[in-house]
Amino acid sequence: MRVTNYSFTERFYLLYKVGRFAFSAGLLVLLFSLSSLGSSIVDSFSLAVLAVYSLVSLLLFALSKKPHFYEFLLDELFLFLLVVKGAFSYAFFSIFLLFPVFFSVIFLGAPYSYLTLLFAFTLQFFYFIVLYGGLSYEGVIQLFLNALALLFMLLAAQKLRVRFEAQELYIRSLEVEREEAQLYKRLYEISADLAHELKNPLASIRGAVELLREGKNSPKLVDIIYRETKRLDSIIKDFLNLARPSTGEVARLSLKSTLEGLISSVGHMGKEVSVKGEEVFVESDPKLLSSALDNLLRNALQWARRRVEITVLKEDGWAVIHFDDDGPGVPPSERNRVFEPFYSRRSEGSGLGLSIVKKFAIDSGGYVSVGDSPLGGARFTLKLPLRRSGEGSDSRG
Missing domain, CATH: 1.10.287 (Helix Hairpins)
Structure with missing residues (x-):
């Protein structure tokens, strides 16, 4: 059973996408406001870069489902283009670079996180080359300290990733134990x-x-x-x-012929029974198919007042069989339970017939459901793939 909660990677990636867009859009609004007031520290290049960055952030927020290596390189590149034009200082640039490095470790791990770290260091080096034409003594010290900070951030993120992975494994083990406990309880x-x-x-x-x-x-x-x-x-x-497990025997069977044979064998139980629809063939185990259809037929006859209608259709690679009766129907509160073993609404019933149908449907890669019938009673619908690609497969033919 799939855990419905987001994993730590998904939660952090959502946080990172939101933060990226909030940062770019907020900074764009701030710089645009300063520009409209005639501030000289804001130039059209920075506004253009930030506008593109905001658009890219919005697209990644809306379309990206999982983290990619290029995202972190783009983040670092946009930050570099903004700092070289003075949108913010080198100190802020150094701090902002910590985020792509940190999250690349969390999301991607090695070796991509090392490449992100190397790219961040390279951009800082080019900052001094572009703005100052080279590295002074103070620049070398500053570059070394910032590189050390990036390295420590990478190591801290790696340790955090290990802890998160261990936590996820522990949570999964708890989920498995819970599923096993539920299984044994049901047994x-x-x-x-x-x-x-x-x-x-x-x-x-x-x-x-x-x-x-x-x-x-x-x-x-x-x-x-x-x-x-x-x-x-x-x-x-x-x-x-x-x-009983499936024997693996598979034959091409006519649903209408199988149903007509079952009606002749079971009888009408004093009810009016009709089979209509198309001539549909399925690949299935003959005994198991006959057993499933027999249980659905008997269930409809036992609950019907006067009429049972069976309709066979073909829909997009599926064989669909509707069993309609004019009985009291199945209340919505009981529709999930009618397929449970030993659950029966009749005192003389064993409560296993519909469970056999459910097991056959699952093993065949199909479905069985219950709803309201046009006749006023219950409609049991069995959907089977026309061709089977394997045990328990979901073949759509």
């Missing part, structure tokens, strides 16, 4: 539900057998044993179908 719940489902018919059988042992022979007791044994057999078969 325990399924085991308890299975024991409960088996306990009731076994209790009925035991009671009937005890009466028979006491000499109370009765056809009703035999019927109870037969009915409850049959129920046990059905629960066990459904549970095995739910747990």
Whole structure:
């Protein structure tokens, strides 16, 4: 399961993009205001450079989804172009250069962060060459100290990156442990539900057998044993179908022919059943497909008042089968739960049929959902890829 929270890289990158745009736009407004007041320290070159930088910052903020090496080089270059024209002092330039170096380590790591550091040092060197024609003794000292500050910033950022990565690994391990705990909890719940489902018919059988042992022979007791044994057999078969992995057998099957065969086998249960739509073929495991469609058909027949309509369609590489009934429908609050194992809205149901459908849909790379039917009841929709590219794949054919 993907962690929905942003990683530290994503959070810091968003912060960096916002800071870059806020800095460039704010400085542009400030210089433009000074220029409009007739200040001599602002020239048209600085305004043009800053306007371009603000536009680039806006585009990167809107379009860039992950950090790139060229962004930090552009930041350093724009800062250099601004300082050589006196938009701000060399001291501020030295401070501002710390940010691209720091964030390049956080986002990119080695070797790109070292190249960013080297480029920042090179620009500082060219600052003295362009403005003063060379390096004086004081310039060498200043350049050395600033280079040392950049190096310390790089080392501090590397240490911080290691800590963040360790923190992320720890968070991921907690997420894995939580998922495993939820999985085991659900397994325990399924085991308890299975024991409960088996306990009731076994209790009925035991009671009937005890009466028979006491000499109370009765056809009703035999019927109870037969009915409850049959129920046990059905629960066990459904549970095995739910747990059984795919055999890997794949054949090209007609959905309409499969459905018509199932209707003939299951019967109409006193309801009006119709199959309409296109002749659609899918590549699937014949037994598993038949089991899934059989469960959807039985579910619709059991809840329908008078009518069940099955529609087969082909949509953009998908086979779509709608099962509509005119029954009471499924309340929105229960639509996520109906596919859970042993969840049943009928006292005589095992609650495994729709879980088998859900498992088949996932293994086939498809989907199953429930909503409102045009007939007034429930609509169960099974979507399957027309062709399978692999187990559990999402093939769109």
